[in-house]
Amino acid sequence: MDRRTFLASSSTATLAALLPAAARAAMAGTRDAEINAVYNQIVAERIQRSPEFATSLGFDKGPNAALKHKLSDDSPAAKARNLADTKAAIAKIEAFDPATLSEGAQLDREVVLYSLRSATVSQDRFQIDSVGRPFPITQQGGAYFSTPDFLNSSHTIVTQDDAEAYLDRLDAFAGALDQDTADQKEAAGRGLVAPVFCLELTLAQIAKLRQADPAANTLTQSLVRRAAAKQLQGDWQGRAAKIVGEKVYPALDRQYALIKDLHAKGRPSAGLWDVPRGQEIYAAALEQWTTTSFTPDQVHKMGLEQVAEISAKLDALLKAQGLTKGSVGERLTALNERPDQLYPDTAEGRTALIAGLNASVQEVAALLPKAFLNPNKAPLEIRAVPVEIQDGASNGYYTRAALDGSRPAIYWINLKSVADWPKYSLPALTFHEGLPGHHLQISTAQAAEGPLIRKFGFFSAYTEGWALYAEQLADELGAYHGPLERAGYLQSFLFRAVRLVVDTGIHTQQWTRERATDYIVQNTGFARPRSQREVERYCTMPGQACAYKLGHIAWTRARANAQKIAGNKFDLQQFHEVIRLGAMPLTMFERLVEERAKAMA
Numbered sequence: 001m002d003r004r005t006f007l008a009s010s011s012t013a014t015l016a017a018l019l020p021a022a023a024r025a026a027m028a029g030t031r032d033a034e035i036n037a038v039y040n041q042i043v044a045e046r047i048q049r050s051p052e053f054a055t056s057l058g059f060d061k062g063p064n065a066a067l068k069h070k071l072s073d074d075s076p077a078a079k080a081r082n083l084a085d086t087k088a089a090i091a092k093i094e095a096f097d098p099a100t101l102s103e104g105a106q107l108d109r110e111v112v113l114y115s116l117r118s119a120t121v122s123q124d125r126f127q128i129d130s131v132g133r134p135f136p137i138t139q140q141g142g143a144y145f146s147t148p149d150f151l152n153s154s155h156t157i158v159t160q161d162d163a164e165a166y167l168d169r170l171d172a173f174a175g176a177l178d179q180d181t182a183d184q185k186e187a188a189g190r191g192l193v194a195p196v197f198c199l200e201l202t203l204a205q206i207a208k209l210r211q212a213d214p215a216a217n218t219l220t221q222s223l224v225r226r227a228a229a230k231q232l233q234g235d236w237q238g239r240a241a242k243i244v245g246e247k248v249y250p251a252l253d254r255q256y257a258l259i260k261d262l263h264a265k266g267r268p269s270a271g272l273w274d275v276p277r278g279q280e281i282y283a284a285a286l287e288q289w290t291t292t293s294f295t296p297d298q299v300h301k302m303g304l305e306q307v308a309e310i311s312a313k314l315d316a317l318l319k320a321q322g323l324t325k326g327s328v329g330e331r332l333t334a335l336n337e338r339p340d341q342l343y344p345d346t347a348e349g350r351t352a353l354i355a356g357l358n359a360s361v362q363e364v365a366a367l368l369p370k371a372f373l374n375p376n377k378a379p380l381e382i383r384a385v386p387v388e389i390q391d392g393a394s395n396g397y398y399t400r401a402a403l404d405g406s407r408p409a410i411y412w413i414n415l416k417s418v419a420d421w422p423k424y425s426l427p428a429l430t431f432h433e434g435l436p437g438h439h440l441q442i443s444t445a446q447a448a449e450g451p452l453i454r455k456f457g458f459f460s461a462y463t464e465g466w467a468l469y470a471e472q473l474a475d476e477l478g479a480y481h482g483p484l485e486r487a488g489y490l491q492s493f494l495f496r497a498v499r500l501v502v503d504t505g506i507h508t509q510q511w512t513r514e515r516a517t518d519y520i521v522q523n524t525g526f527a528r529p530r531s532q533r534e535v536e537r538y539c540t541m542p543g544q545a546c547a548y549k550l551g552h553i554a555w556t557r558a559r560a561n562a563q564k565i566a567g568n569k570f571d572l573q574q575f576h577e578v579i580r581l582g583a584m585p586l587t588m589f590e591r592l593v594e595e596r597a598k599a600m601a
Helices: 012-018 021-027 031-047 051-057 062-069 076-094 103-126 143-153 160-188 196-210 218-229 236-264 278-290 296-320 328-336 347-365 423-433 438-447 460-476 482-508 513-524 528-540 544-569 572-581 586-600
Strands: 380-384 396-399 409-413
Touching: 031 051, 031 076, 031 103, 051 062, 051 143, 062 160, 076 103, 103 278, 103 586, 143 160, 143 196, 143 218, 160 218, 160 236, 196 236, 196 528, 218 236, 278 296, 278 460, 278 482, 278 544, 296 328, 296 482, 296 544, 328 482, 328 513, 347 380, 347 409, 347 423, 396 423, 396 438, 409 423, 409 438, 423 438, 423 460, 423 482, 438 460, 438 572, 460 482, 460 544, 460 586, 482 513, 482 528, 482 544, 513 528, 528 544, 544 586, 572 586
Parallel strands: 380 409
Antiparallel strands: 396 409
């Protein structure tokens, strides 16, 4: 999640109104109601500081309509206020004795406190915005990267005021760019600058955003296209182009100049070990992303063990298909290059690829009732990552829907090169990002009863662990067609195990970008360009890549423990009901599953 889109919501009255009537009635006259009122106040205050997240959730309407015209204030003074507000919120919640709350409210209190306390670590200990994203501007971070995509995909345009709001935000975009530039300049003075090869990608992406005539820029054309679709009258192209040309482009030029200067004297090393307090920052990032206390050395060792175990399974499967020559990685590389596994590298090929993903979603949706009680049927769109950011963007990712239903969830796939996506590998990605992965888990949690503050809580290890577990569950449901698609599923698991080795290798063992890329290619068979993009992402998001496999291990361990406790009373559908309780740290999750299993036994 981008630093500009942190936890936010709407007015207290509006939030209370969104709670189901049964939940409101059950809370009446209890301490649960009191603490939920505190949560709502915290959320209501935060939405005023995060207009982008308000928009992403659909909370920029009614009394909060003015927020749709704004971007977040990211100045040092605003950050200081935010930190003080977070600490005040912690104090308010700590004042509630858990013994006075219901069992569900005790869990909510524990999860919210964990989240809020974690949010103070980066500024308190390191004077940075995020230990998980320690550099203000990278190929995957900064307003230049996130705001154009946000304006195009999250800022809805239905009315005349929506279009005017777009122009206001476009104007504010220039200020956000300058604030990022100032932040990066200050951080550089303390040695916090992304590796030189990441800065190269950043320069290229800024240049790509800057290169078109203002009237033809995607920032302008997004407004023009969508306003025309709604038949909104106005000189949208002329007004947007004026802002882009007179304000946004000069701000981009200033940012480009700074990054170019930092690039000229940049560091070739890849890991945090080579920046001040880098090892401390990495340890904190690893803890935040994974919600565990594993050391980097422990994670590295776990990764090596997992790579060996999964490689052995793949070896046997590939040999059974007549693929016997070379290492597992070499055989997968050969499979990647087979013509029958490739879509054409054309516009038509990309269209066919996305059509195939949609077909997979529909097919697996029909299987979900076997493993879930009343599985959520929220709509999901599948889109290609915008070309302006595809060089630095992840290979695939998910954007949750607006809570008010004004915008559907989106599953993004990076189609810079269709060669990155051999056909046998795509079902696993779809089951991860779509169903029964991110889309099912997140849309289910958003629709469930409970405090609104929990509906958009984000714990990467829980969420990504579920998505990886969902790939495994899809196999149990028979969603993979034939052994090659099962090979793609095992390759996906192998890739996540490789990440444990590579991420810790980069940041604590002085691995170079080249060594890390070689390791991914040699072990997974992924194309080198795709593998290198992954490594470059790990360099600017330390620890995040470890959340997937550690989270998956927790999900499978929790299920196995529940089966052991409940015995023949274990019910898979009931086990999966836990996702209605929302994301949480792994230790709390495993404890909760155990308690539910004992009640089932």
